[in-house]
Amino acid sequence: MKIKLEIDRQPPLSFQTEEKLLLRPFSFYVKCFTKPSLFAGKMHALLFRKWKNRVKGRDWYDLEWYIKKGVPLDVNHFLARAKDTNDWQEDSISKEQIIELLDTKIKSVSFSNIKDDVVRFIKNDEVLNIWSPEYFKDLVENIKIENT
Numbered sequence: 001m002k003i004k005l006e007i008d009r010q011p012p013l014s015f016q017t018e019e020k021l022l023l024r025p026f027s028f029y030v031k032c033f034t035k036p037s038l039f040a041g042k043m044h045a046l047l048f049r050k051w052k053n054r055v056k057g058r059d060w061y062d063l064e065w066y067i068k069k070g071v072p073l074d075v076n077h078f079l080a081r082a083k084d085t086n087d088w089q090e091d092s093i094s095k096e097q098i099i100e101l102l103d104t105k106i107k108s109v110s111f112s113n114i115k116d117d118v119v120r121f122i123k124n125d126e127v128l129n130i131w132s133p134e135y136f137k138d139l140v141e142n143i144k145i146e147n148t
Contacts, residue, residue: 012080015040036074036146039066043073044081047101055109057118060136067139072146073098095145102140106133 015037019029033041046059066073075093082088115128122128 012077012084014074014080015077016074034074035066035069035071037077039071040074040076040078040081042066043078043098044085044087047105048082048085048087055114055117057114057116058121060114060131061118061121063136064139067142067144070144072144075145075147095143098145099140099143102143103137106136106140 016034017031017037018034019031021027021029042059042062045056046063049056049059075095075098078098079088079093082093111131111133115131119125119128
């Protein structure tokens with residue numbers, strides 16, 4: 001078994017945390033990001049990953065998951081991440097601008113490559129049949145935004 005740890009020693013702030021009770025191997029609390037702040041990190045990776053033509057299908061799977069679950073995007077943490085990596089210069093970002101960024105990304109990626117990358121993680125790969133630029137364009141219209 002391999003475990004890969006990545007540690008950001010100067011992470012962008014403006015995230016929210018919560019404490020979760022874990023019961024195994026013994027009972028203890030752990031501080032973790034809230035789902036909206038996790039969504040912000042995933043959104044940043046999906047939009048601004050510096051991988052030329054390579055895509056990460058799991059980013060798109062996660063985008064679908066967060067939107068379908070109704071998890072709002074922590075826009076403040078997303079903005080902090082985007083500014084930290086110099087991918088966004090302004091001091092604010094609107095829902096419309098986020099949707100526009102997503103629309104541009106949807107138009108620029110290969111959905112066959114996205115499906116090829118994620119299919120090995122999916123039990124029933126028929127769920128990927130709907131994945132297309134049109135599907136994701138319609139899906140992102142349902143994104144919820146949270147200002148913290």
